[in-house]
Amino acid sequence: MEKEEKIVVILMCMALLSLAIAYVTFFSGESEGDVMSFSSSSLPGDIVQFEGEVFSKHFTYTGGHLLLDVDYGPGVVSVFIPSNNGADDVDSRLVEGDLVSVRGSVQEYGGELEVVVMAGEDVVVLS
Structure with missing residues:
Protein backbone atom coordinates (compact mmCIF):
# COMPACT_ATOMS: atom_id res chain seq x y z
CA MET A 1 0.00 0.00 0.00
CA GLU A 2 1.38 3.39 -0.93
CA LYS A 3 1.57 6.39 1.34
CA GLU A 4 -1.44 8.16 -0.27
CA GLU A 5 -3.62 5.07 0.08
CA LYS A 6 -2.75 4.79 3.78
CA ILE A 7 -3.68 8.44 4.32
CA VAL A 8 -7.04 7.94 2.56
CA VAL A 9 -7.81 4.88 4.72
CA ILE A 10 -6.92 6.76 7.91
CA LEU A 11 -9.08 9.75 6.90
CA MET A 12 -12.03 7.48 6.10
CA CYS A 13 -11.72 5.77 9.50
CA MET A 14 -11.63 9.15 11.23
CA ALA A 15 -14.71 10.31 9.32
CA LEU A 16 -16.66 7.16 10.27
CA LEU A 17 -15.62 7.52 13.91
CA SER A 18 -16.76 11.16 13.90
CA LEU A 19 -20.14 10.18 12.45
CA ALA A 20 -20.56 7.44 15.06
CA ILE A 21 -19.79 9.87 17.90
CA ALA A 22 -22.21 12.44 16.48
CA TYR A 23 -24.96 9.81 16.18
CA VAL A 24 -24.53 8.63 19.77
CA THR A 25 -24.42 12.19 21.06
CA PHE A 26 -27.48 13.53 19.22
CA PHE A 27 -29.71 10.48 18.68
CA SER A 28 -29.19 8.29 21.72
CA GLY A 29 -32.81 8.65 22.87
CA GLU A 30 -34.46 10.82 25.41
CA SER A 31 -32.51 12.31 28.27
CA GLU A 32 -33.77 13.56 31.61
CA GLY A 33 -33.76 17.07 30.17
CA ASP A 34 -36.58 16.08 27.80
CA VAL A 35 -39.03 15.36 30.63
CA MET A 36 -41.50 18.17 31.34
CA SER A 37 -44.10 18.64 34.03
CA PHE A 38 -47.57 17.70 32.86
CA SER A 39 -49.89 20.68 32.34
CA SER A 40 -52.92 21.69 30.32
CA SER A 41 -50.52 22.95 27.65
CA SER A 42 -48.82 19.54 27.24
CA LEU A 43 -49.01 18.23 23.69
CA PRO A 44 -49.30 14.68 22.32
CA GLY A 45 -45.81 13.21 22.08
CA ASP A 46 -44.42 15.16 25.07
CA ILE A 47 -42.65 13.12 27.73
CA VAL A 48 -44.04 14.28 31.06
CA GLN A 49 -43.82 13.55 34.75
CA PHE A 50 -46.15 14.52 37.57
CA GLU A 51 -47.15 13.54 41.09
CA GLY A 52 -50.63 13.04 42.42
CA GLU A 53 -53.06 10.92 44.37
CA VAL A 54 -54.64 7.85 42.80
CA PHE A 55 -58.32 8.70 42.60
CA SER A 56 -59.43 5.44 40.96
CA LYS A 57 -58.03 2.41 39.14
CA HIS A 58 -59.60 -0.30 37.02
CA PHE A 59 -58.77 -2.67 34.20
CA THR A 60 -60.24 -2.27 30.73
CA TYR A 61 -62.99 -4.70 29.75
CA THR A 62 -60.76 -6.20 27.08
CA GLY A 63 -57.00 -6.40 26.85
CA GLY A 64 -56.14 -6.22 30.54
CA HIS A 65 -54.89 -2.62 30.38
CA LEU A 66 -54.87 -0.61 33.60
CA LEU A 67 -56.52 2.81 33.77
CA LEU A 68 -55.73 5.23 36.58
CA ASP A 69 -57.31 8.57 37.39
CA VAL A 70 -54.70 10.63 39.22
CA ASP A 71 -55.58 13.89 40.97
CA TYR A 72 -52.51 16.08 40.52
CA GLY A 73 -53.86 19.39 41.84
CA PRO A 74 -55.16 21.39 38.88
CA GLY A 75 -57.19 18.44 37.67
CA VAL A 76 -57.50 14.72 37.17
CA GLU A 108 -54.90 11.97 22.90
CA TYR A 109 -57.76 9.52 23.32
CA GLY A 110 -61.40 10.39 22.74
CA GLY A 111 -60.53 14.08 22.47
CA GLU A 112 -58.89 14.11 25.91
CA LEU A 113 -55.24 14.04 26.90
CA GLU A 114 -53.92 11.03 28.77
CA VAL A 115 -50.49 9.87 29.88
CA VAL A 116 -49.38 6.49 28.53
CA VAL A 117 -46.87 4.69 30.74
CA MET A 118 -44.17 2.81 28.85
CA ALA A 119 -42.91 0.63 31.75
CA GLY A 120 -44.21 -0.36 35.16
CA GLU A 121 -41.19 1.31 36.77
CA ASP A 122 -42.50 4.66 35.50
CA VAL A 123 -45.19 4.59 38.20
CA VAL A 124 -43.58 5.01 41.62
CA VAL A 125 -45.57 4.86 44.86
CA LEU A 126 -44.43 7.75 47.08
CA SER A 127 -46.61 7.00 50.13
Missing part, protein backbone atom coordinates in the same frame (compact mmCIF):
# COMPACT_ATOMS: atom_id res chain seq x y z
CA VAL A 77 -55.19 13.02 34.66
CA SER A 78 -56.06 9.75 32.97
CA VAL A 79 -53.12 7.34 32.99
CA PHE A 80 -53.10 4.35 30.63
CA ILE A 81 -50.82 1.41 31.40
CA PRO A 82 -50.82 -1.22 28.62
CA SER A 83 -50.96 -4.83 29.75
CA ASN A 84 -47.56 -5.55 28.20
CA ASN A 85 -46.01 -2.53 29.95
CA GLY A 86 -46.53 -3.69 33.53
CA ALA A 87 -50.24 -3.17 34.23
CA ASP A 88 -50.47 -6.16 36.60
CA ASP A 89 -47.31 -5.09 38.45
CA VAL A 90 -48.55 -1.52 38.93
CA ASP A 91 -51.98 -2.74 40.04
CA SER A 92 -50.42 -4.97 42.70
CA ARG A 93 -48.26 -2.14 44.07
CA LEU A 94 -50.80 0.61 44.57
CA VAL A 95 -54.22 1.29 46.03
CA GLU A 96 -56.60 4.19 45.69
CA GLY A 97 -55.38 7.08 47.80
CA ASP A 98 -51.65 6.40 47.21
CA LEU A 99 -49.44 9.32 46.25
CA VAL A 100 -47.62 8.39 43.04
CA SER A 101 -45.10 9.78 40.61
CA VAL A 102 -45.99 9.04 36.99
CA ARG A 103 -43.83 9.39 33.91
CA GLY A 104 -45.07 8.78 30.39
CA SER A 105 -45.95 10.04 26.95
CA VAL A 106 -48.89 12.38 26.39
CA GLN A 107 -51.44 10.92 23.98
Whole structure:
Protein backbone atom coordinates (compact mmCIF):
# COMPACT_ATOMS: atom_id res chain seq x y z
CA MET A 1 0.00 0.00 0.00
CA GLU A 2 1.38 3.39 -0.93
CA LYS A 3 1.57 6.39 1.34
CA GLU A 4 -1.44 8.16 -0.27
CA GLU A 5 -3.62 5.07 0.08
CA LYS A 6 -2.75 4.79 3.78
CA ILE A 7 -3.68 8.44 4.32
CA VAL A 8 -7.04 7.94 2.56
CA VAL A 9 -7.81 4.88 4.72
CA ILE A 10 -6.92 6.76 7.91
CA LEU A 11 -9.08 9.75 6.90
CA MET A 12 -12.03 7.48 6.10
CA CYS A 13 -11.72 5.77 9.50
CA MET A 14 -11.63 9.15 11.23
CA ALA A 15 -14.71 10.31 9.32
CA LEU A 16 -16.66 7.16 10.27
CA LEU A 17 -15.62 7.52 13.91
CA SER A 18 -16.76 11.16 13.90
CA LEU A 19 -20.14 10.18 12.45
CA ALA A 20 -20.56 7.44 15.06
CA ILE A 21 -19.79 9.87 17.90
CA ALA A 22 -22.21 12.44 16.48
CA TYR A 23 -24.96 9.81 16.18
CA VAL A 24 -24.53 8.63 19.77
CA THR A 25 -24.42 12.19 21.06
CA PHE A 26 -27.48 13.53 19.22
CA PHE A 27 -29.71 10.48 18.68
CA SER A 28 -29.19 8.29 21.72
CA GLY A 29 -32.81 8.65 22.87
CA GLU A 30 -34.46 10.82 25.41
CA SER A 31 -32.51 12.31 28.27
CA GLU A 32 -33.77 13.56 31.61
CA GLY A 33 -33.76 17.07 30.17
CA ASP A 34 -36.58 16.08 27.80
CA VAL A 35 -39.03 15.36 30.63
CA MET A 36 -41.50 18.17 31.34
CA SER A 37 -44.10 18.64 34.03
CA PHE A 38 -47.57 17.70 32.86
CA SER A 39 -49.89 20.68 32.34
CA SER A 40 -52.92 21.69 30.32
CA SER A 41 -50.52 22.95 27.65
CA SER A 42 -48.82 19.54 27.24
CA LEU A 43 -49.01 18.23 23.69
CA PRO A 44 -49.30 14.68 22.32
CA GLY A 45 -45.81 13.21 22.08
CA ASP A 46 -44.42 15.16 25.07
CA ILE A 47 -42.65 13.12 27.73
CA VAL A 48 -44.04 14.28 31.06
CA GLN A 49 -43.82 13.55 34.75
CA PHE A 50 -46.15 14.52 37.57
CA GLU A 51 -47.15 13.54 41.09
CA GLY A 52 -50.63 13.04 42.42
CA GLU A 53 -53.06 10.92 44.37
CA VAL A 54 -54.64 7.85 42.80
CA PHE A 55 -58.32 8.70 42.60
CA SER A 56 -59.43 5.44 40.96
CA LYS A 57 -58.03 2.41 39.14
CA HIS A 58 -59.60 -0.30 37.02
CA PHE A 59 -58.77 -2.67 34.20
CA THR A 60 -60.24 -2.27 30.73
CA TYR A 61 -62.99 -4.70 29.75
CA THR A 62 -60.76 -6.20 27.08
CA GLY A 63 -57.00 -6.40 26.85
CA GLY A 64 -56.14 -6.22 30.54
CA HIS A 65 -54.89 -2.62 30.38
CA LEU A 66 -54.87 -0.61 33.60
CA LEU A 67 -56.52 2.81 33.77
CA LEU A 68 -55.73 5.23 36.58
CA ASP A 69 -57.31 8.57 37.39
CA VAL A 70 -54.70 10.63 39.22
CA ASP A 71 -55.58 13.89 40.97
CA TYR A 72 -52.51 16.08 40.52
CA GLY A 73 -53.86 19.39 41.84
CA PRO A 74 -55.16 21.39 38.88
CA GLY A 75 -57.19 18.44 37.67
CA VAL A 76 -57.50 14.72 37.17
CA VAL A 77 -55.19 13.02 34.66
CA SER A 78 -56.06 9.75 32.97
CA VAL A 79 -53.12 7.34 32.99
CA PHE A 80 -53.10 4.35 30.63
CA ILE A 81 -50.82 1.41 31.40
CA PRO A 82 -50.82 -1.22 28.62
CA SER A 83 -50.96 -4.83 29.75
CA ASN A 84 -47.56 -5.55 28.20
CA ASN A 85 -46.01 -2.53 29.95
CA GLY A 86 -46.53 -3.69 33.53
CA ALA A 87 -50.24 -3.17 34.23
CA ASP A 88 -50.47 -6.16 36.60
CA ASP A 89 -47.31 -5.09 38.45
CA VAL A 90 -48.55 -1.52 38.93
CA ASP A 91 -51.98 -2.74 40.04
CA SER A 92 -50.42 -4.97 42.70
CA ARG A 93 -48.26 -2.14 44.07
CA LEU A 94 -50.80 0.61 44.57
CA VAL A 95 -54.22 1.29 46.03
CA GLU A 96 -56.60 4.19 45.69
CA GLY A 97 -55.38 7.08 47.80
CA ASP A 98 -51.65 6.40 47.21
CA LEU A 99 -49.44 9.32 46.25
CA VAL A 100 -47.62 8.39 43.04
CA SER A 101 -45.10 9.78 40.61
CA VAL A 102 -45.99 9.04 36.99
CA ARG A 103 -43.83 9.39 33.91
CA GLY A 104 -45.07 8.78 30.39
CA SER A 105 -45.95 10.04 26.95
CA VAL A 106 -48.89 12.38 26.39
CA GLN A 107 -51.44 10.92 23.98
CA GLU A 108 -54.90 11.97 22.90
CA TYR A 109 -57.76 9.52 23.32
CA GLY A 110 -61.40 10.39 22.74
CA GLY A 111 -60.53 14.08 22.47
CA GLU A 112 -58.89 14.11 25.91
CA LEU A 113 -55.24 14.04 26.90
CA GLU A 114 -53.92 11.03 28.77
CA VAL A 115 -50.49 9.87 29.88
CA VAL A 116 -49.38 6.49 28.53
CA VAL A 117 -46.87 4.69 30.74
CA MET A 118 -44.17 2.81 28.85
CA ALA A 119 -42.91 0.63 31.75
CA GLY A 120 -44.21 -0.36 35.16
CA GLU A 121 -41.19 1.31 36.77
CA ASP A 122 -42.50 4.66 35.50
CA VAL A 123 -45.19 4.59 38.20
CA VAL A 124 -43.58 5.01 41.62
CA VAL A 125 -45.57 4.86 44.86
CA LEU A 126 -44.43 7.75 47.08
CA SER A 127 -46.61 7.00 50.13
